Amino acid sequence: MARPRPLLALSLLAVPALAQAQDIEPRAFSNAPVGVNFLIGGYAYTRGGLSTDPAVPITNSQLETSSAVLAYARVLDLWGKSAKVDVVLPVTWLSGTAQLAGQPIERTVDGLGDARVRLSVNLYGAPALTLKEFREYRQDLILGASFAITAPTGQYDPSRVVNLGTNRWSFRPELGVSKALGPLTLELTAGATFFTENTNYFGGRTRSQDPITSVQAHAIYNFPHGIWASFDATYFTGGRTTVDGELNSDLQRNWRLGATLAFPLSVHHSIKLYASSGVSARTGNNYDLIGIALQYRWGGGL
Known part of the structure; x- marks a missing residue:
């Protein structure tokens, strides 16, 4: 017997690139049977302008990164509403050149990136369901919210301006809406990322950063046999930095x-x-990214 389409079309956990505000993540708010686990292995390659942190004070950057990402997620029942907790850990290899204060610099480094933990909850339109109940579920309108924390676990050298880690915490609340129109699903999400200070920035200085607000839009088309494709767009702004009390001209509008x-x-x-x-890109976001992710799911009666 053929598997029901909702089971084949279970959403893949998004695998972030390198910076949260820049993530493009279709199907961030979707439903799945309670108790299902997701294990994801991914690879992403970027080339071009700065992709680790668009606010660092370098110009003419030509960097290449290769990132392996390991992620785990589990679908939960929170007071009758479907929810998901996920953990993402990247490992990155970076090399390239740039200019700092008009002088050429070169950087080659590899190591851990900053880890992220996120809890997302579907507040409306996606109740917590068992596998048997999920077979009959069809999406209409979903309203959801999430909260992510990124920890400073990444490789960091305060004598270098380009690093894989950021040496600070960040916190990201987000709201999302997803509407199914036959095989087409339209999604819109909005969020803001807040940062703690980096008190050991480039020679022991203190660096702070304004919040970055972002909006994402996705048009997702569901084909037969659980295949889906999406066209994605994101806009983010803010993130102006201050170093030892001096405000930088690095406002992002990308x-x-x-x-x-x-x-x-x-x-x-x-x-x-x-x-x-x-x-x-007003500041340092003119890079290209391509990636692949393989997902394995189990539990919840699958």
């Missing part, structure tokens, strides 16, 4: 466009291909 294709290999395995590119 657009990115992307596309995603996901398809199941079985009821337990899925693959996702994704790409994005900077379209308009």
